[in-house]
Amino acid sequence: MSKESIYNCPHCGEKSFNPFSKALAGGLNSRGKVCKSCGRRCCNGKVSTIVSAVVYVVALVAVLLCYFLIDNNTIAYLLMAGCIVAAWLFCKLFDAFFMPLTKVIRNDIRS
Numbered sequence: 001m002s003k004e005s006i007y008n009c010p011h012c013g014e015k016s017f018n019p020f021s022k023a024l025a026g027g028l029n030s031r032g033k034v035c036k037s038c039g040r041r042c043c044n045g046k047v048s049t050i051v052s053a054v055v056y057v058v059a060l061v062a063v064l065l066c067y068f069l070i071d072n073n074t075i076a077y078l079l080m081a082g083c084i085v086a087a088w089l090f091c092k093l094f095d096a097f098f099m100p101l102t103k104v105i106r107n108d109i110r111s
């Protein structure tokens with residue numbers, strides 16, 4: 001068994017993920033990503049789901065603040081788009097570099 005790492009598959013323990021594939025694995029409600037060595041599905045855990053929920057709420061508040069506080073429409077729309085992109089990016093980076101992978105708990109997936 002390879003060294004303990006957040007990129008280890010929770011099913012077989014192999015280090016079959018990297019920051020990029022882990023970021024694309026999605027959260028608990030996603031289909032997850034298939035492990036290269038055992039073929040079972042893995043995704044990011046509960047913490048990732050909570051963090052992304054919080055980040056999107058913060059982004060939404062920021063978007064509303066931009067909408068109400070900035071008179072210049074062009075700048076307001078640019079900032080609003082920026083908030084959403086930043087929130088998305090933050091979630092992907094969080095998934096890529098923090099918290100271990102977990103087994104996909106959804107059982108309605110036919111692989």
Ligand SMILES: [Zn+2]
Binds near residue numbers: 013
């Ligand atoms: Zn595996």
